[in-house]
Amino acid sequence: MNLTLHVWRQPDAGSAGRLERYEARGVSPDMSFLEMLDVVNEGLIEKGEAPIAFDHDCREGICGSCGVMINGVAHGPMAGTATCQLHMRSFRDGDEIVVEPWRARAFPVLRDLVVDRSPLDRIIEAGGFISIATGNAPDAHAILVPKQDADSAMDAAQCIGCGACVAACPNASAMLFTAAKVSHLGVLPQGQPERDRRALGMIAQMDLEGFGGCTNYGECTEACPKGISLETIARMNRDFRVASLRARPESAAAAGAP
Amino acid sequence: MSTPLAFARSTVGRKVIMAVTGLLLVGFVLGHMAGNLLVFKGPEALNGWGAFLKSSALVLWTVRLGLLAAVGLHVWAALTLIRLNQVSRPVAYAKRVPQASTRSARLMRVGGIFLLVFIVFHLLHFTTGTIHPGYTFSHTDVYGNVVSSFQVPWVALFYIAAMVALLAHLTHGIWSFFQTMGWSHTRYNPARRVVATVVALIVSLGFIAIPSAILGGMLR
Numbered sequence: 001m002n003l004t005l006h007v008w009r010q011p012d013a014g015s016a017g018r019l020e021r022y023e024a025r026g027v028s029p030d031m032s033f034l035e036m037l038d039v040v041n042e043g044l045i046e047k048g049e050a051p052i053a054f055d056h057d058c059r060e061g062i063c064g065s066c067g068v069m070i071n072g073v074a075h076g077p078m079a080g081t082a083t084c085q086l087h088m089r090s091f092r093d094g095d096e097i098v099v100e101p102w103r104a105r106a107f108p109v110l111r112d113l114v115v116d117r118s119p120l121d122r123i124i125e126a127g128g129f130i131s132i133a134t135g136n137a138p139d140a141h142a143i144l145v146p147k148q149d150a151d152s153a154m155d156a157a158q159c160i161g162c163g164a165c166v167a168a169c170p171n172a173s174a175m176l177f178t179a180a181k182v183s184h185l186g187v188l189p190q191g192q193p194e195r196d197r198r199a200l201g202m203i204a205q206m207d208l209e210g211f212g213g214c215t216n217y218g219e220c221t222e223a224c225p226k227g228i229s230l231e232t233i234a235r236m237n238r239d240f241r242v243a244s245l246r247a248r249p250e251s252a253a254a255a256g257a258p
Numbered sequence: 259m260s261t262p263l264a265f266a267r268s269t270v271g272r273k274v275i276m277a278v279t280g281l282l283l284v285g286f287v288l289g290h291m292a293g294n295l296l297v298f299k300g301p302e303a304l305n306g307w308g309a310f311l312k313s314s315a316l317v318l319w320t321v322r323l324g325l326l327a328a329v330g331l332h333v334w335a336a337l338t339l340i341r342l343n344q345v346s347r348p349v350a351y352a353k354r355v356p357q358a359s360t361r362s363a364r365l366m367r368v369g370g371i372f373l374l375v376f377i378v379f380h381l382l383h384f385t386t387g388t389i390h391p392g393y394t395f396s397h398t399d400v401y402g403n404v405v406s407s408f409q410v411p412w413v414a415l416f417y418i419a420a421m422v423a424l425l426a427h428l429t430h431g432i433w434s435f436f437q438t439m440g441w442s443h444t445r446y447n448p449a450r451r452v453v454a455t456v457v458a459l460i461v462s463l464g465f466i467a468i469p470s471a472i473l474g475g476m477l478r
Contacts, residue, residue: 069353100351105347171347203268213272216363216437221358222358230437234437234442235442238439240270
């Protein structure tokens, strides 16, 4: 296959970027999208040019490192797939492909296709955890979890934090990510002690990071490589609403505790 | 940790404010539409209903101020969130292909602003009588006002256009209401779409029937 790429090139966060045209020749349909970029990069290195920078790690669709906008669709044309698991057989010989980084105020471009997604980490820090007793491992069934609750928690926990929801959202909103993390812990008995603080804290941090708001377009769930559903956002909204009504002001002593 | 101010500042809190005020306004337009249909029963029925609504100044002004407050909060939440959403992606994509959003969802902003313009016109037209194209406005002859104004084609067509905008607005808005309030459940989610579409159709078609009938010469 021979393809024409239009790739966003930007030397660093402070510089202006633009789309550059590259010809990808002799691409195998069995290559992944990232392998195709690897081949293009080899050509660039041989010519003495800077290779296209992009994030990647496991290339198995489970780490959440990779992710680019491919022809206007987050992670490209194949549903339920991260960029690394997208194969070139999804394209046709002679196709023109526009490759851009995730675009959001909260995700500044660091270089080429690499963006800074640390806002997602800070949202987790603001409440995406539970408190547990340390010491001996508890008996596996010490806390009973209904099967359906375990299932919906695991569905939400599939989120790999790639940021495709932010990238696909017309408002650059991180609601689906935050909702996955809030509701993954919120449906489990282990997540109950911090449930109110979690919803309030994570949403406050999400707003602080400069993401947009939710307008229920549904673009996020369509782009999500793990198919996280809009129901998680509804669950987070409910947790937030309930927590806003019943959360008590924290005492000075409690506020000092970690 | 959570104060009313923090709630109103939060993107999710503002959506809840928009959802709750939106529900109040949906209730209002349903009642408004049902009352308006009395036009088909004749001048006495409609004028009698109008006089009844104005019979207690206290109730009338409580409802009016309540509705104005609901519209004010709804628009404030919408405009501030639209502004936030506009600045949240400073660099646009060279190419972006929407995958899932419905037309009614994409029309919320422009349609909502159109409806706001319409509401101002509507109050000046039928409540205060400031705008009265080609006839004399009467505070008691509601029927006469309605029939004379909708005989003017641009007025009737403007009303119909606004009600088509309301159809789109409610189709997404009512569905969105459940989502924002956190009422999502796989068993009931298909019904959410149906309820939203049916209520939106009832409201908008009920309203549209009146200018259409007058423009078509069925009521005079």
